[in-house]
Amino acid sequence: MRMTSSTKIMLIACGSFSPPTPMHFRMFEIARDHIQQMGLGQVVGGIVSPVHDSYAKKGLVSATHRCAMIKIGLKTSDWIHLSDWETQQEEWTRTRQVLQYHQNYINSYLKDTNGTINNQHIPAWIPEGIKRTAGQVQLKLLCGADLLESFATPGLWKDEDLEAILGYHGIVVISRAGSNPEQFIFNSDLLSRYRRNITIVTNWVTNDVSSTLIRKLLSRGLSVKYLLDDHVAEYIRKFGLFGTNNETDRDGSSCLRGTAQN
Numbered sequence: 448m449r450m451t452s453s454t455k456i457m458l459i460a461c462g463s464f465s466p467p468t469p470m471h472f473r474m475f476e477i478a479r480d481h482i483q484q485m486g487l488g489q490v491v492g493g494i495v496s497p498v499h500d501s502y503a504k505k506g507l508v509s510a511t512h513r514c515a516m517i518k519i520g521l522k523t524s525d526w527i528h529l530s531d532w533e534t535q536q537e538e539w540t541r542t543r544q545v546l547q548y549h550q551n552y553i554n555s556y557l558k559d560t561n562g563t564i565n566n567q568h569i570p571a572w573i574p575e576g577i578k579r580t581a582g583q584v585q586l587k588l589l590c591g592a593d594l595l596e597s598f599a600t601p602g603l604w605k606d607e608d609l610e611a612i613l614g615y616h617g618i619v620v621i622s623r624a625g626s627n628p629e630q631f632i633f634n635s636d637l638l639s640r641y642r643r644n645i646t647i648v649t650n651w652v653t654n655d656v657s658s659t660l661i662r663k664l665l666s667r668g669l670s671v672k673y674l675l676d677d678h679v680a681e682y683i684r685k686f687g688l689f690g691t692n693n694e695t696d697r698d699g700s701s702c703l704r705g706t707a708q709n
């Protein structure tokens with residue numbers, strides 16, 4: 448995988464986003480600046496891919512709510528979009544397959560010179576005008592250093608999946624308080640083997656806000672102002688999520704119309 452300043456790159460972040468924080472979206476901006484400044488490529492789009500409900504992580508609210516909050520949080524972005532594909536599958540999809548699906552879709556979209564695909568619904572995460580400007584597009588996994596470190600959790604990731612993610616796509620890792628991605632890569636034979644496909648980006652303006660922190664503050668009735676997008680906070684209160692008080696519509700079915708649609 449050779450990257451030059453003209454390599455077209457799309458970034459995809461996989462996670463719970465329960466709820467999405469400004470830092471989830473900020474990761475994309477930090478990564479794009481770094482990639483472009485270092486002449487590693489041109490970032491043409493960003494995708495946020497929330498995990499399926501069956502992932503059953505503590506604090507995970509329904510995908511309908513998570514997708515709606517992501518769309519609200521991304522309203523002012525002109526290049527990062529939600530993909531709800533993972534949430535629409537029958538069950539949890541491993542990250543390797545999530546990357547494969549999106550990469551295949553991009554490839555077929557770019558190859559479709561006779562416009563057949565244009566008769567179908569083109570997902571919002573396909574960047575506008577990409578056909579005119581791009582030859583090939585390389586999809587990379589964007590993550591925080593804690594996700595990289597989860598690669599070493601016994602039994603969590605499959606080795607062959609990590610080989611495929613690292614070998615075929617590559618990853619972009621944003622530093623996070625308390626982590627040392629360089630050291631972590633050095634300690635791992637697998638990661639060291641694929642070192643050139645791992646881009647580490649130092650986040651100089653550290654901000655360790657996490658979904659866990661937001662859930663904790665909300666459940667205690669404390670303020671999240673200036674830590675969370677005002678409109679996302681308003682949505683959370685409207686639907687009584689994360690221990691806030693409103694009891695109406697906890698599964699989000701009434702918001703399926705409008706905000707939650709892709």
Ligand SMILES: Nc1ncnc2c1ncn2[C@@H]1O[C@H](COP(=O)(O)OP(=O)(O)OP(=O)(O)O)[C@@H](O)[C@H]1O
Pocket residue numbers: 460461462463464465468470471474506589590591592593594621622623654655656657658659660
């Ligand atoms: N403050 C942060 N700095 C760098 N990366 C982050 C930060 N917050 C989240 N991420 C990254 O965003 C991606 C999605 O993460 P996830 O939804 O698990 O967020 P989280 O805030 O860590 O969640 P939780 O607190 O529920 O575990 C992951 O790759 C994670 O490493």
Ligand SMILES: O=C(O)c1ccc[n+]([C@@H]2O[C@H](COP(=O)([O-])O)[C@@H](O)[C@H]2O)c1
Pocket residue numbers: 461462463464497498502504540541542543594603604605608
């Ligand atoms: O593909 C795998 O084997 C795999 C194993 C563990 C986690 N993941 C993905 O990593 C993300 C972890 O999110 P989180 O909130 O648990 O940090 C989520 O998108 C999961 O689907 C993926």
